[in-house]
Amino acid sequence: MPDTRISELVRKWIDGWVVSRGSSDPIDEPWGWTIDVGQPQHVARHVLPEPSEGDVRKIVAATSAPGTWLKLFAEDQVVLPWVGPGWRLDGPGFLMTRHLEPERTEVPAGYTLTSWTRSGLSRVLVRTRDGHFAARGQIAHVGDHIVVDQVESAAEHRRKGLGRLVMRTLQNTAYEAGARTGLLVGTPEGRALYSSLGWTVRSPMASLCYEPSDAARPQH
Template sequence: MPFATTDDAVRAWVRGWALSRGAAEPAVEPWGFTVDVGLPLPREVARHVLPAADETTVRKITENTAAPGVWLKTFVPPETLQAWLAPGWALAGGPGFLMSVPLDGPAAAPGSLARGYRLTGWTRGGVTRAVVRAADGSFAARAQVAVTGRSAVVDQVETHPAHRRRGIGRVLLRTLADTAARAGSTAAVLAATPDGRALYESAGWRVLAPLTGATRVAPDGGA
């Protein structure tokens, strides 16, 4: 396991995610972290992350948070979190997984893209972004990695439907893992959707815990 405990992986993910998204530095709470994200409704205003969620804590937080746009992130299955939520809250974002992989050092080569594709990348403020374009210059895929010392967070992995099953995602993952390893990271972590899980597992990532979100429902019924 690249992290000593799942809790260590969660802490690394929170720090790296905040850096990757340009959010505020995570504020430490007795039960975990609060991150000011700062996006307007209907997107995410802030999030609470509970590394070790329990019914009492979840109930207390959701009973005392009335503002829409606040999210809760936990590492329990959806059915468990659903039963703990106070009225006015709902599961959101779909089921997910916290995954990790060891970084054993810079690879000899990240692999090559299929003919016609071109990868470009840039680094700014501790975040490296990589974009793949097709031969006509159109968007094919993207991903980014935030390096926070000995750990790194891979984020915003997306492949256009028309360009899937061509090995682009694996090349992006290897490229970003190599970037993080060269910067001194020894392990990486990410949040995966069910669709993305297969790609990550094929690249050597393993599931550490379920990842389930919920948000306060707006008065009009939207999140």
Template sequence: MDGLVRAWVDGWVVSRGAAPPVREPWGFTVDVGQINQVSRHVFEALGDDVPEGAVRKVADGVTGAGVCLKVFQNPAVVGGWLGDGWWINPEPGYLMTVPLTPGHARAEASEAPEIPAGYRMRGWSVGGVRRLLVAAPDGSLAARGQVALSDAGAKAGTEAVFDQIETAPAHQRRGLGSLVMRTLQATAAAEGARTGVLAGTPAGRALYETLGWHVAAMLTNAKFTGAGD
């Protein structure tokens, strides 16, 4: 799992157009520049290796609303480390990985479900991010997703970070999520990626595991909302 978090951070930065990560003793700081997420502190350790003292110290030093923490440990555990003013998502996230082999592109392409009648799928690339859109028959968004190749580590480009995978509620249970993921996995594999990385929700985890993904660690998402809140 060495370098997994760094790969996720680097790929996420490319995917979202955020500032390059700043290396910290405990992980990384990323400036995002949004009202609801000004910056994020991402701890590099996983599970029981997460340093409680470092999390407490970083959290206690936050004074501005909109600063987020990403800690790869159970929210029930991390919640006890944070003081007043921190909102903690009670629903855990999951850091997940999947191997992408040289033959993955052909396999994924052959196993991807067909596009339902009336739907339209289009893919394009901008700034190192490969994006995919599935439009409904009426032109509204049915499903989407994107993937960015990470620049982390000595083997730059061997990790692909999957991001913003979404299926609109009205279009779920039609195989669109699987269609998007298999198409993006094939795209990443064809471009030389050998490992897929993502941070998923419990609902997303169910889909990803059917596609061969495995959980590397739980993820706590926390945001500072202001002292006294």
């Protein structure tokens, strides 16, 4: 029997992701949702919380635009045989959730932290004392939950507690705004940080992009 809870979580994640990225509203599909993103390398994405081989093959057969993405909440090795040539696997992702609580934060010596909220988005920026970028992250506020997005640290500033600082600052901002649940999709590298901060993996997510060679592109 399908896990309807995962579908609900995926929909909540989507609702925050479109706010965070400024994308179109999700379009309901029998298998999930389509989102128009409108970027050259990310034209649109199809999100399937409970992907089946039949649904994925139908979407693949109807796809001709490079930069179309599939977000399939299943293991990579399960869905990869369903897509065929022209589709690039972008590495595994993990849908994670956390109950939000106030967290103690401390800015490491040598860094400054700036945060602001505008139009449903809260952002955190960490820089060195002389203004160099060190880390950042943002959350989209959607009702009683938030979606964490675009958390990153500059390579030369990793393993200094900045990712933890960004996450805790964002979580505190969300809690103060009344949110009690957080959602995100993390990379394998991010998963370790988020797990250490109390986030729980709810589902794997396979991410694939349509990048056909010139010879394989449909002729019009």
